[in-house]
Amino acid sequence: xxxxxxxxxxxxxxxxxxxxxxxxxxxxxxxxxxxxxxxxxxxxxxxxxxxxxxxxxxxxxxxxxxxxxxxxxxxxxxxxxxxxxxxxxxxxxxxxxxxxxxxxxxxxxxxxxxxxxxxxxxxxxxxxxxxxxxxxxxxxxxxxxxxxxxxxxxxxxxxxxxxxxxxxxxxxxxxxxxxxxxxxxxxxxxxxxxxxxxxxxxxxxxxxxxxxxxxxxxxxxxxxxxxxxxxxxxxxxxxxxxxxxxxxxxxxxxxxxxxxxxxxxxxxxxxxxxxxxxxxxxxxxxxxxxxxxxxxxxxxxxxxxxxxxxxxxxxxxxxxxxxxxxxxxxxxxxxxxxxxxxxxxxxxxxxxxxxxxxxxxxxxxxxxxxxxxxxxxxxx
Amino acid sequence: xxxxxxxxxxxxxxxxxxxxxxxxxxxxxxxxxxxxxxxxxxxxxxxxxxxxxxxxxxxxxxxxxxxxxxxxxxxxxxxxxxxxxxxxxxxxxxxxxxxxxxxxxxxxxxxxxxxxxxxxxxxxxxxxxxxxxxxxxxxxxxxxxxxxxxxxxxxxxxxxxxxxxxxxxxxxxxxxxxxxxxxxxxxxxxxxxxxxxxxxxxxxxxxxxxxxxxxxxxxxxxxxxxxxxxxxxxxxxxxxxxxxxxxxxxxxxxxxxxxxxxxxxxxxxxxxxxxxxxxxxxxxxxxxxxxxxxxxxxxxxxxxxxxxxxxxxxxxxxxxxxxxxxxxxxxxxxxxxxxxxxxxxxxxxxxxxxxxxxxxxxxxxxxxxxxxxxxxxxxxxxxxxxxxxxxxxxxxxxxxxxxxxxxxxxxxxxxxxxxxxxxxxxxxxxxxxxxxxxxxxxxxxxxxxxxxxxxxxxxxxxxxxxxxxxxxxxxxxxxxxxxxxxxxxxxxxxxxxxxxxxxxxxxxxxxxxxxxxxxxxxxxxxxxxxxxxxxxxxxx
Numbered sequence: 001x002x003x004x005x006x007x008x009x010x011x012x013x014x015x016x017x018x019x020x021x022x023x024x025x026x027x028x029x030x031x032x033x034x035x036x037x038x039x040x041x042x043x044x045x046x047x048x049x050x051x052x053x054x055x056x057x058x059x060x061x062x063x064x065x066x067x068x069x070x071x072x073x074x075x076x077x078x079x080x081x082x083x084x085x086x087x088x089x090x091x092x093x094x095x096x097x098x099x100x101x102x103x104x105x106x107x108x109x110x111x112x113x114x115x116x117x118x119x120x121x122x123x124x125x126x127x128x129x130x131x132x133x134x135x136x137x138x139x140x141x142x143x144x145x146x147x148x149x150x151x152x153x154x155x156x157x158x159x160x161x162x163x164x165x166x167x168x169x170x171x172x173x174x175x176x177x178x179x180x181x182x183x184x185x186x187x188x189x190x191x192x193x194x195x196x197x198x199x200x201x202x203x204x205x206x207x208x209x210x211x212x213x214x215x216x217x218x219x220x221x222x223x224x225x226x227x228x229x230x231x232x233x234x235x236x237x238x239x240x241x242x243x244x245x246x247x248x249x250x251x252x253x254x255x256x257x258x259x260x261x262x263x264x265x266x267x268x269x270x271x272x273x274x275x276x277x278x279x280x281x282x283x284x285x286x287x288x289x290x291x292x293x294x295x296x297x298x299x300x301x302x303x304x305x306x307x308x309x310x311x312x313x314x315x316x317x318x319x320x321x322x323x324x325x326x327x328x329x330x331x332x333x334x335x336x337x338x339x340x341x342x343x344x345x346x347x348x349x350x351x352x353x354x355x356x357x358x359x360x361x362x363x364x365x366x367x368x369x370x371x372x373x374x375x376x377x378x379x380x
Numbered sequence: 381x382x383x384x385x386x387x388x389x390x391x392x393x394x395x396x397x398x399x400x401x402x403x404x405x406x407x408x409x410x411x412x413x414x415x416x417x418x419x420x421x422x423x424x425x426x427x428x429x430x431x432x433x434x435x436x437x438x439x440x441x442x443x444x445x446x447x448x449x450x451x452x453x454x455x456x457x458x459x460x461x462x463x464x465x466x467x468x469x470x471x472x473x474x475x476x477x478x479x480x481x482x483x484x485x486x487x488x489x490x491x492x493x494x495x496x497x498x499x500x501x502x503x504x505x506x507x508x509x510x511x512x513x514x515x516x517x518x519x520x521x522x523x524x525x526x527x528x529x530x531x532x533x534x535x536x537x538x539x540x541x542x543x544x545x546x547x548x549x550x551x552x553x554x555x556x557x558x559x560x561x562x563x564x565x566x567x568x569x570x571x572x573x574x575x576x577x578x579x580x581x582x583x584x585x586x587x588x589x590x591x592x593x594x595x596x597x598x599x600x601x602x603x604x605x606x607x608x609x610x611x612x613x614x615x616x617x618x619x620x621x622x623x624x625x626x627x628x629x630x631x632x633x634x635x636x637x638x639x640x641x642x643x644x645x646x647x648x649x650x651x652x653x654x655x656x657x658x659x660x661x662x663x664x665x666x667x668x669x670x671x672x673x674x675x676x677x678x679x680x681x682x683x684x685x686x687x688x689x690x691x692x693x694x695x696x697x698x699x700x701x702x703x704x705x706x707x708x709x710x711x712x713x714x715x716x717x718x719x720x721x722x723x724x725x726x727x728x729x730x731x732x733x734x735x736x737x738x739x740x741x742x743x744x745x746x747x748x749x750x751x752x753x754x755x756x757x758x759x760x761x762x763x764x765x766x767x768x769x770x771x772x773x774x775x776x777x778x779x780x781x782x783x784x785x786x787x788x789x790x791x792x793x794x795x796x797x798x799x800x801x802x803x804x805x806x807x808x809x810x811x812x813x814x815x816x817x818x819x820x821x822x823x824x825x826x827x828x829x830x831x832x833x834x835x836x837x838x839x840x841x842x843x844x845x846x847x848x849x850x851x852x853x854x855x856x857x858x859x860x861x862x863x864x865x866x867x868x869x870x871x872x873x874x875x876x877x878x879x880x881x882x883x884x885x886x887x888x889x890x891x892x893x894x895x896x897x898x899x900x901x902x903x904x905x906x907x908x909x910x911x912x913x914x915x916x917x918x919x920x
Contacts, residue, residue: 024481024516071518073478161478176476197719198755203743203772203816218758229473232436237476237535238461238490303492307485308499375516 019315022069022372024308030158031166032316033367036063037154039323040364043330044146047341048139049351052361053146056326057084059364060153066368068156080152084145091141095133099124102345104132136345165309170253170298173240180230187226191219243303250301256294263287315370322366329360381542381574382406382429387443389424389433396599398424402443404593404604406576408541411568411588413607414578416595417615417831418801422578423469425595426544429576430466431457448541462491465535466544469829471527472520480522480530481506481515487538501537509533509563524705525556532563543567545577549584550828553704553857554892557584564588580831583618583860583896586611587635608632616832619860619896622909626916639900646912647901653915655884655906669694670820670851671716671746676725678711678875685711686875688725693851695819698842700866700883701855702893708875709855710751713822716853717748729820743773747813748822749806756809757797765797765812773816783811787841803834810841821845823854827861839864863887863895863907883907 020026037060044056061077068074096111111126164175195215205211234240267284310316333356334341340354388400399421406412414422427433431452434441445452448463465487468474477483484505488498506512509529514522519530528548535543548564549557565588567573576593579585586592592607594614603610608631611621620639624632627646633639671693678686686708693699701709714720715727718734727734730745737745750756759765766780773779784791787807797805806826813821823842827835835858842865846852856862862869862883869886871879871893879886884905887894898907906912 070521071478072520073518159478161482180476194755197714198750198758200719200739201717201748201750201756202758202769202812203740205739214758226473229468229470230476232432232457233466233468233474234476235436236430236432236457236461236464236466237487238458238538239476241458241461241490241492243492304489305492305495305498307482307489307495307502 019373022374026372027310028371029310029312029316030163032319033158034154035320036323037150039327041147041150042327046330046334048143049341050142051351052357053142055361057146057149060149063368064153064156067371069374073159074156077152077156080148084148088141088145091137095137096129099127100133102132102136104130106131132345132348168295169302170295191222195219241303242301245301253294253297256290260287260291260294318370319367322363326360326364333357381408383446385444389441391439402602408574409572410590411575412591412593413589414593420595420598426546429544430464431460464542465540467531469546471531474531475519478518480517483534484537505533505537525552543573543575547579607634619909636899643900655911671729674726676722678720679723695849695851696846698846698852698866699868700862701870703872707872710824713824717746743816745818746820747818749809749813751824753805753809761794763793769812769815775815780815783814787811802829820851827858859893859895
């Protein structure tokens with residue numbers, strides 16, 4: 001019997017388009033998540049409109065809550081949120097204590113000003129605190145916080161180790177060092193907990209500044225011991241085995257890589273300086289090409305192969321594309337209506353809601369519908 | 381397969397060689413068990429096979445070690461990675477990646493195997509070790525037994541000819557240990573892998589060994605031979621061999637099954653005797669309980685780790701907590717010292733609620749020796765550790781020192797706690813805890829890494845403590861230890877108490893938790909070789 005329309009699964013007009021359950025085969029490429037997050041971050045960097053920034057943070061948060069797994073690295077999102085809030089608070093504090101470059105007329109309150117000698121001209125401690133100055137600092141801090149939250153979202157959605165698998169072979173060993181360093185922080189937190197518990201067992205206070213200082217030494221000792229043990233284990237499992245390559249290839253690799261880097265530096269300098277446009281682009285292009293050849297040749301020394309690297313499929317294009325669309329949309333909106341995206345602090349104006357930019361931000365929600373659904377979670 | 385030719389290892393700054401005069405050959409396809417007391421150089425010998433000694437640890441290697449024809453002097457560990465698979469004592473220190481499947485593939489990736497081969501071997505290994513359900517899980521979320529299996533799997537995928545394991549079952553509950561050993565046996569039988577393994581819990585592994593490599597004491601020559609012959613005069617013996625010697629069986633039985641078949645006459649000789657039960661506290665009603673746990677729930681994150689747990693401990697009583705890895709044993713102990721706040725129910729230790737009591741005051745009522753005693757020790761030397769302990773407990777100076785002299789006679793007080801052996805460190809941690817003279821002493825997995833001699837000393841010490849009126853609660857996987865010490869056994873499963881009663885009743889009826897002696901002499905409740913010996917000696 002073929003099921004009639006009444007017995008069809010709920011809310012599935014196009015079953016083929018529904019996000020599948022995630023497994024190793026259809027796992028989304030880690031790079032796609034990072035591109036999406038970088039797109040959002042780029043968009044955030046183009047605006048100081050607090051409403052748009054809040055919307056971007058909400059979009060990132062929604063996608064994270066809809067698509068993150070239960071893995072330990074997925075829990076880092078909350079840490080980044082807190083970090084963002086801390087940055088915002090710090091920025092406001094500086095604005096209050098050190099004053100703000102934007103003037104302003106609406107004085108909220110006046111702090112006693114510390115008299116400074118002549119050579120410290122231009123630096124001010126205390127004094128008038130204006131509404132304009134605070135608003136400026138708030139928007140600026142919020143932009144920074146939004147950038148952090150975007151990076152946090154990528155961290156929560158894509159395991160750093162999976163991203164490593166997509167690196168060129170020549171960069172693998174450097175990449176491992178970075179990933180191991182990144183797993184260091186959670187281990188350190190666990191160590192601190194353990195040592196503090198042990199202090200409690202010895203009947204010593206486990207709160208206060210002194211106890212924190214006394215905890216530091218055993219924790220660092222433990223971290224060091226663990227890294228030595230890890231290095232031994234990695235060595236015993238073949239980390240760092242290299243294939244034999246001829247000296248000629250080795251020399252060419254070095255020459256290409258160094259020359260390429262030099263070219264990139266010169267090119268970048270040219271692009272940024274006022275009168276370097278003539279040589280900038282060719283130098284940058286040549287440098288990049290040489291560096292790529294160097295990486296390619298360097299990969300020959302690495303004997304490693306890759307186990308089930310993530311494949312870049314349609315869903316990865318959609319996720320990365322949605323991030324790019326947010327960035328491009330925001331750029332376009334900024335060109336069309338600069339005042340709406342960077343509302344002036346002087347005179348103080350209420351932020352408006354530019355429809356184009358809002359639409360662009362909402363495009364970033366696409367991954368919450370197209371990315372594969374992690375196992376054990378229900379659809380949002 | 382593995383050849384030692386007159387091998388000696390001396391670490392830098394050491395006065396005596398860690399291993400010397402090793403001259404032997406381990407044949408292909410055998411499971412060889414490395415036996416000996418702590419500190420005779422078992423780990424050194426194992427690490428010499430995979431090349432970590434001397435390439436990673438430093439020190440001087442004299443003589444020659446060859447594995448499958450490769451000389452470890454000229455081959456670094458990474459160049460031996462395709463013939464030797466090594467798993468150390470702590471599986472967590474071994475993991476490089478973060479998920480099970482990636483971890484299994486890591487070694488093969490390093491060797492540069494083609495993707496199709498890697499995929500096939502990962503699937504095979506997942507099946508072989510029963511890890512299919514866990515393939516996408518993050519490694520840190522697995523239980524101890526699962527982690528140990530992943531660690532073994534991660535070195536198996538490269539199809540090494542030699543597998544080197546340092547205490548693969550010490551941290552595991554009896555069930556998980558059997559899983560791991562079953563896998564090893566399959567490898568030896570089906571794939572012809574050579575396995576060299578060190579293990580203190582002989583009662584678990586000796587029946588699987590083809591040969592035993594005995595390092596009797598430091599500096600003494602190593603002996604390789606059949607397990608029956610070598611264990612007869614080895615300084616370390618599992619209970620089944622001990623019982624066999626007591627009953628004069630020849631050749632010595634190694635497995636419970638062998639022993640049972642020969643135990644008929646012994647059972648008859650023992651028939652008129654009743655096993656002397658461990659003495660219960662003099663008068664349980666006279667003194668109030670030192671700790672009371674009533675209907676306690678403990679949550680961590682979203683999970684409920686303990687559910688509706690009740691426990692009353694009276695002075696002079698020894699209680700053993702048993703159960704799988706992750707069943708909530710450690711959490712219960714930690715709740716008793718106030719490291720976890722119960723979500724429901726009441727915990728009272730000496731009339732105080734632990735998590736609301738200042739650490740300095742709680743110290744006088746309860747002390748915990750954690751799973752890794754190193755956590756508790758922070759000073760630069762044994763003497764300094766003692767001074768700190770006296771100060772923490774505001775005990776008269778010298779209290780801890782007197783305890784150390786009693787528990788660790790003849791120890792050099794200038795030594796760093798790190799340089800002590802596992803057993804000495806445990807004794808030092810126990811002395812530190814006892815400095816405040818708490819009526820309740822808790823021990824978490826105290827016999828991990830202890831050899832039989834150290835374990836025997838620990839049993840004596842704990843018995844004396846109980847006689848002096850201390851209440852002792854220990855969480856342990858070691859069924860032999862529980863049988864020797866505990867008046868009462870509490871079995872936890874998924875955070876709930878599933879059995880609570882006198883040791884003899886609880887352990888004899890359970891296949892997983894009953895000690896070897898009980899299995900051999902069932903259905904009579906003889907628990908330890910000591911009980912049997914006392915009965916036979918007392919008999920006319």
